[in-house]
Amino acid sequence: xxxxxxxxxxxxxxxxxxxxxxxxxxxxxxxxxxxxxxxxxxxxxxxxxxxxxxxxxxxxxxxxxxxxxxxxxxxxxxxxxxxxxxxxxxxxxxxxxxxxxxxxxxxxxxxxxxxxxxxxxxxxxxxxxxxxxxxxxxxxxxxxxxxxxxxxxxxxxxxxxxxx
Numbered sequence: 001x002x003x004x005x006x007x008x009x010x011x012x013x014x015x016x017x018x019x020x021x022x023x024x025x026x027x028x029x030x031x032x033x034x035x036x037x038x039x040x041x042x043x044x045x046x047x048x049x050x051x052x053x054x055x056x057x058x059x060x061x062x063x064x065x066x067x068x069x070x071x072x073x074x075x076x077x078x079x080x081x082x083x084x085x086x087x088x089x090x091x092x093x094x095x096x097x098x099x100x101x102x103x104x105x106x107x108x109x110x111x112x113x114x115x116x117x118x119x120x121x122x123x124x125x126x127x128x129x130x131x132x133x134x135x136x137x138x139x140x141x142x143x144x145x146x147x148x149x150x151x152x153x154x155x156x157x158x159x160x161x162x163x164x
Contacts, residue, residue, distance in 0.1 A: 045069055046068070046102060047069075047133050049065070049125075049129055050065050051064045051066065051126075053119045055107070055118050061106075063105025063107060064105065065104075065105060066102075066104035068100050068102065068133060071100050071134050075096065075099045075100055076096070078099065079095040093127050093130075094112055094115045094116060094123075096130070097130065098110055100130065101126070
C-alpha cells in the first residue's frame with residue numbers, strides 16, 4: 001500500500017478524487033452483481049435447548065428455551081487471556097458459555113453477567129450441552145431405563161418424552 005503525504009496544497013485534489021460520485025453517475029453505473037447464494041452443506045451450526053430450571057431476569061421472568069451455536073477456535077482461545085479466568089480457572093466455562101449462547105428466551109444479549117446469575121443446575125446442563133454439541137455433533141444421549149434396564153436415546157435439546 002502506498003502512503004501519501006497530505007499537505008494543504010494537494011488536499012483539495014485528494015478530496016475530489018475520493019469524493020462519492022454524483023447521483024446521476026451512480027444511476028448510470030450498472031448494478032453490482034449480487035453475491036451467489038450460499039450453499040447448504042447440511043452443517044447444523046445452532047442447537048436449541050431447554051434449561052432444567054430457567055434463567056430469571058431482573059423483572060422476574062423465567063426464560064427456559066434458548067439456542068447455542070457451534071464454538072469456533074477463537075471462542076475457545078479468547079477465555080485463555082481473560083484475567084478473570086487466569087485468576088480463577090473455573091470461570092472459563094462462564095466466559096465460554098457467554099460467547100456461544102445466542103439467546104435465552106427473549107434475551108439476545110447473553111453476556112457473562114447473565115451466565116453468572118444462572119442456577120448451578122442450568123450451568124451444568126449447558127456445560128454438558130456444549131460438550132455434546134461441539135465434540136459429538138449432536139444432542140442425543142444414550143440412557144438406560146432403571147426399571148427394565150433397556151437402552152435407548154434421548155434428545156437433550158428439550159423435547160419431552162413421548163413427543164414426536
